[in-house]
Amino acid sequence: MPNPETLKRFFELASPYQTYVKAGPPDHQANWAANHARVSLSSQQVALLGSFTRYQPVLVISGTWCGDCAQQVPIMEHIAIASKGKIDLRIIDRDKGIELSNQVKISGGNRVPTVIFMNEEFDLLGLYGDNVLTRMRAKAAKQLGASCELPSARISPDELALTIQEWVDQFERTQLIARLSTKLRAKHGD
Numbered sequence: 001m002p003n004p005e006t007l008k009r010f011f012e013l014a015s016p017y018q019t020y021v022k023a024g025p026p027d028h029q030a031n032w033a034a035n036h037a038r039v040s041l042s043s044q045q046v047a048l049l050g051s052f053t054r055y056q057p058v059l060v061i062s063g064t065w066c067g068d069c070a071q072q073v074p075i076m077e078h079i080a081i082a083s084k085g086k087i088d089l090r091i092i093d094r095d096k097g098i099e100l101s102n103q104v105k106i107s108g109g110n111r112v113p114t115v116i117f118m119n120e121e122f123d124l125l126g127l128y129g130d131n132v133l134t135r136m137r138a139k140a141a142k143q144l145g146a147s148c149e150l151p152s153a154r155i156s157p158d159e160l161a162l163t164i165q166e167w168v169d170q171f172e173r174t175q176l177i178a179r180l181s182t183k184l185r186a187k188h189g190d
Contacts (some may be wrong), residue, residue: 002103004122010100011059011122014090017077023093024064032064036074038160041082045168049082054178056083057122058171060091061101061114061129068131069113071155075167076115087171106130117174119184125174132166134159 002010015023021032041049060076062069073091080089094101094112101110106129114129131139138159155163178184 001124001127002100002116004118004124006100006103007057007059007116007118007124008122010092010097011057011090011118013097014059014092017073017080017089017091020062020091020093021064028064028070031067031070032074034154035070036077038154039075039078039164041078041164041168045079045164046082048168048172049079049087050084052083052086052175054175054184055086055088055120056125056171056175056178057088057090057118057120059116059118060089061094061097061104061110061112061116062091063094063112066112067153068135072113072131072135072163072167075164076171078164079167079171083171086175104129115170117170119178119181121184125177126170128170132163132170134162134166 014020021029024032058076058080060069060073062073064070076089080087092100094110098110101114104114104116104127105111106114111130114127116124117126117128119125130136135155138155
């Protein structure tokens with residue numbers, strides 16, 4: 001697992017969402033923009049995310065070419081916006097961050113997206129990758145059957161809503177880890 005110094009170094013090399021997406025080719029940008037436009041957080045999700053109190057750097061290892069990234073990272077951007085600055089989302093291309101990607105392999109591979117949740121001191125809070133359960137179930141149904149999803153294919157509204165909720169849950173989980181941390185509670189006197 002990467003240490004806090006390594007995580008901080010790659011976080012500083014990474015780009016904010018818009019900068020990252022704009023670095024991709026026009027067809028990739030179009031897919032990301034279309035998916036971003038489809039994301040809508042519920043009022044309950046916005047209230048929850050807006051209640052976060054700990055600053056959290058979140059680093060996504062991604063690829064603009066990746067269909068799963070194009071579907072899920074826009075959700076994370078909406079989550080970061082709703083957190084009112086508590087979630088600092090950065091994205092790094094897998095090939096640019098291969099040293100880090102090699103340290104956080106999932107099932108022996110350099111999977112994207114891989115999301116690294118950290119606290120304000122760049123201690124690891126959690127690592128989540130490839131897909132949330134909803135996406136894994138949908139992919140298994142499609143790929144283990146007779147057809148395979150195209151990278152630009154849109155997911156159904158129901159699958160999107162469940163995927164959004166699963167990502168909100170992951171961000172809430174790591175926020176609570178940071179909020180309940182004895183080390184950070186002592187530091188902040190709360």
